[in-house]
Amino acid sequence: MPNYELLYFEFRGRAEAARLVLNYAKVPFTDTRIPREEWPSLKGDKSRFPYGQLPVLLIDGKPLAQSHAILRYLAPECGVAGRSRLEAAEIDELYEVCRCFFDLIIPYLRVYLGFGAGDKEQLYKDVFLPALDKELPVIQELIGENGFFHPSGVTYTDFYFADSIEAFVRMHPADFEKFPKILEHIKRIHQLPELQEYLAKRPEHSF
Secondary structure, three states: OOOEEEEEEOOOHHHHHHHHHHHHOOOOOEEEEEOHHHHHHHOOOOOOOOOOOOOEEEEOOEEEEOHHHHHHHHHHHOOOOOOOHHHHHHHHHHHHHHHHHHHHOHHHHHHHOOOOOOOHHHHHHHHHHHHHHHHHHHHHHHOOOOOOOEOOEOOHHHHHHHHHHHHHHHHOHHHHOOOHHHHHHHHHHHOOHHHHHHHHHOOOOOO
């Protein structure tokens, strides 16, 4: 097994799905959390941060950047990418469907978190709610009878979606009452026995 070091900020954000996958599989890794105030002095180190962005996964010291690439690399290494090439492709398809929702709401999220200028309430009405009503009915129906997105069992798509959507459920709980299967999916993932040790000590962050 390679030596892994995952570098990201102190919050969950774009690295949390990878953290969940690694912890679920009990794969040893160094979880390096960089304070935001230290990042400007570090981002110019191209040997670790080839694009001046986080997250980065160091694999025996070699950097792999971009959160989706990191997750797709780790998934088969950690046994959460299906049992065949076809299953892996099916799981990737489900992952992309889930990504559509989060891509649509980025303009709202940036303003909500204070990373951009705009009218938060207007973006909630014009961006967040339409995306919710368009994408989540589709996503909810993709959750199978086994409680996961794919018949093979828990996959990286489950970790990515459950962690990402949970933050929005806490922000706007009433908007998600009409999606009971999604709420149950979040609960199921966060109750996996393999994650309890990590979740018990995970730092508290909204995102």
